[in-house]
Amino acid sequence: MVLQTSDLFLGTLDMLILRTVRAEHMHGWGIAQRIQLVSKDVLQLNQGSLYPALHRLRDKGLLEAKWGVSENNRRAKFYRLTDRGREYLGHETEKWRIFTQAVEQILQLA
Amino acid sequence: MVLQTSDLFLGTLDMLILRTVRAEHMHGWGIAQRIQLVSKDVLQLNQGSLYPALHRLRDKGLLEAKWGVSENNRRAKFYRLTDRGREYLGHETEKWRIFTQAVEQILQLA
DNA sequence: ATCCTCCTGTAGACCTTCTAGAGGAGAGCC
DNA sequence: GGCTCTCCTCTAGAAGGTCTACAGGAGGAT
Numbered sequence: 001m002v003l004q005t006s007d008l009f010l011g012t013l014d015m016l017i018l019r020t021v022r023a024e025h026m027h028g029w030g031i032a033q034r035i036q037l038v039s040k041d042v043l044q045l046n047q048g049s050l051y052p053a054l055h056r057l058r059d060k061g062l063l064e065a066k067w068g069v070s071e072n073n074r075r076a077k078f079y080r081l082t083d084r085g086r087e088y089l090g091h092e093t094e095k096w097r098i099f100t101q102a103v104e105q106i107l108q109l110a
Numbered sequence: 111m112v113l114q115t116s117d118l119f120l121g122t123l124d125m126l127i128l129r130t131v132r133a134e135h136m137h138g139w140g141i142a143q144r145i146q147l148v149s150k151d152v153l154q155l156n157q158g159s160l161y162p163a164l165h166r167l168r169d170k171g172l173l174e175a176k177w178g179v180s181e182n183n184r185r186a187k188f189y190r191l192t193d194r195g196r197e198y199l200g201h202e203t204e205k206w207r208i209f210t211q212a213v214e215q216i217l218q219l220a
Numbered sequence: 221a222t223c224c225t226c227c228t229g230t231a232g233a234c235c236t237t238c239t240a241g242a243g244g245a246g247a248g249c250c
Numbered sequence: 251g252g253c254t255c256t257c258c259t260c261t262a263g264a265a266g267g268t269c270t271a272c273a274g275g276a277g278g279a280t
Contacts, residue, residue: 011120019216019217020216027228038215038216039215040212042209042211043213043216046268047229048270049269052230052268053267054228056267072277074225074226074276075226075228075276076226076227077227077228099153102153105149106148106149106153107203109129110133120237120267121235121236123236138258139258156238157258157259157260158237158239159237159238162261163237182246183245183246183257185244185246185258185259186257186259187258
């Protein structure tokens, strides 16, 4: 099954992006591919979600961007996590855990 | 920690409501209280999310509603799952499992 | 030259939730 | 009778993230 970004979550996309960038500095296109690969094709971001999200995160000071050149010798914008981004990611991950546990409790109702 | 409905998810509210109603027919107010109770206060729905969601689910044919009287002798609208609602709930729950597993894979990146 | 892939970007629509209200009606108390 | 509290439903408009559907530049291969 393939899930669209909107199928089940909102705000989770930010966490996914930040987590991917934390592991390794990447450009936007690469982030989307990495998420798709790691999730075994379950998670597929489209460009209309990806780039607005990246700009939003940069505007919030959670990511820093600079132009560079990709492995394929293309012009690309590379992102890295700021300190605030790292802190924010920690909080969001914690919220995610609490939230999914709470949902599980509902789903396990008799 | 208390999570607002919007904190992390979109569309999940529908699943939560349907799951709660499946276990026991309830009125809207009761559904919100039950979700809060079962999730140990982590999940708190406000009325501006609850009632639009109930109406939406009814309009989609996933819930049926009828007026009745609550345990406290108040006028209340009771909901029950339709066959389509039951089927829809099954699909959404399956998507939820697949989605959370995929997110976990991202969160466990080296 | 031409085409494909890589890579970034935007506008407008859509949908869900939030904020911030309104209001009716039963129950308990003075 | 009047007052207040809780129960219970409901809505309008705003806010915010994602989707659809584009545009476009530039490198590499044929």
